[in-house]
Amino acid sequence: MTENYLNHRKPSYRLLLISAFALLSLLNFSCKKDAPKKSNLTGISAFSLTGHDAVVFAIDQNALTISNVDSLPFNTSPAALIAKFTSVNNSAVTVNSVAQVSGTTPNNFAQTVTYQTTAEDGVTVRSYAVKVNIAKVDPKTVAWKQLTANGGYGPYRTLTAGVLNNKFFAFGTQGVNTGTFSSNDGITWTTVTATDNNAAVVPVAERQTAVFGFKNKVWLLGGHVPGAGFSFSYVTNSVWSSADGITWTATPRVVTPVGDNIWEGRERIGATVFQDKLWVIGGNRYPSFGNVNSNGVPLNDVWSSADGAAWTKVTAAAQFTARSNPSVLTHKNKLYVIGGKNASNTLLDEIWTSADGATWTQLTVATKFTGRWGHQVVSFNNNLFLIGGRTADGIQNDLWVSEDDGVNWTKITAGDPRVLPGTFTGRAYFSAFVHQSAIWIIGGEFQDANGYTYRNDTWKGSLVK
Missing domain, CATH: 2.120.10.80 (Kelch-type beta propeller)
Structure with a gap:
């Protein structure tokens, strides 16, 4: 009688194992489906220069340019100016492949500098041409x-x-x-x-x-x-x-x-x-x-x-x-x-x-x-x-x-x-x-x-x- 009983229960164990495997597969699929996508939003929303906070920089999001309307004072050295910026969704910002830290990293702005921002997805990129205008004429002239x-x-x-x-x-x-x-x-x-x-x-x-x-x-x-x-x-x-x-x-x-x-x-x-x-x-x-x-x-x-x-x-x-x-x-x-x-x-x-x-x-x-x-x-x-x-x-x-x-x-x-x-x-x-x-x-x-x-x-x- 015991042997007949066990033989009778074997298919139920197999069914249980199959059901458990199916449930785990479903849960795993569900977890993968609910994982958030990495953002493809990137860019610079604010820009200024340390020590020149009163100088306003205009950002053109279509032309991807950044420049100051009013020139920096005459004789300002462009060699090691430090930018303060805000990047969209904490995008990574680099200049010539060098990571930029807002308010810390200096750059030479004697020529136009390209700031590249990369979204969290690691794919989407926006590059801004940053031009710093410095007064060329002595204001005493x-x-x-x-x-x-x-x-x-x-x-x-x-x-x-x-x-x-x-x-x-x-x-x-x-x-x-x-x-x-x-x-x-x-x-x-x-x-x-x-x-x-x-x-x-x-x-x-x-x-x-x-x-x-x-x-x-x-x-x-x-x-x-x-x-x-x-x-x-x-x-x-x-x-x-x-x-x-x-x-x-x-x-x-x-x-x-x-x-x-x-x-x-x-x-x-x-x-x-x-x-x-x-x-x-x-x-x-x-x-x-x-x-x-x-x-x-x-x-x-x-x-x-x-x-x-x-x-x-x-x-x-x-x-x-x-x-x-x-x-x-x-x-x-x-x-x-x-x-x-x-x-x-x-x-x-x-x-x-x-x-x-x-x-x-x-x-x-x-x-x-x-x-x-x-x-x-x-x-x-x-x-x-x-x-x-x-x-x-x-x-x-x-x-x-x-x-x-x-x-x-x-x-x-x-x-x-x-x-x-x-x-x-x-x-x-x-x-x-x-x-x-x-x-x-x-x-x-x-x-x-x-x-x-x-x-x-x-x-x-x-x-x-």
């Missing part, structure tokens, strides 16, 4: 050009010029010989008939200072009014203003000012616009015997006006020594008085600054320019540019630049991208101003053994970008 050697006017002993509403104006005086001229380009000049509310031809005075743009007008301040007939010359405290350079309004001359309502008459005024006010800083009293080629006693008082008519005495005597023909300007929200000649005829290399016009601080200058007067300083491209003027060696054609707000000065010589051309002639008492991202220089006076000569040329110095 100033391209100087003489626009005209002769503006067709004057020349005049006193010439003051600038821009109002995108039109150039030049005001020339030499004794009773005066003229107003306008230009659209600083090259071709046209005579303008300009008169004031007293029917006087403008400009009226020599050694006068012009300020352009305050309250959308041009202003002529003080000056030396020549004598006529039996009358003597004098220095005035009248102020002329015009919205178009043709029709002018003059404030009355106050011969003997009382109180603090108006500054005394003067010539060679230092003037600028600061905190939405017109400022008069120093100047000179009437010169001996009325000689316009000499300077009278220098002043160091400071005045301001919100409208050019009502004046406030900010200080009767600033901390700086009274001086003739310094350069007065506004730079980085401060008033600057630079250089000049004091009453003892010492040529100064000092710089004084003020945040309010009342309290003045002498700047500690580490590397100085040569002391001078009759020069001009302009604030341009966040630097200070000092041009020309009269030193102990005579009238100069030099250029000095300070990149740290007046602490250190460098005389610009051959090889520096800012150097003035050798054809730029020496001058003092000229006009220099900034317009349309360029420095403009117009006119000026020169003196040598042969006497005085006067300029009516126009120069322009543009930043090369």
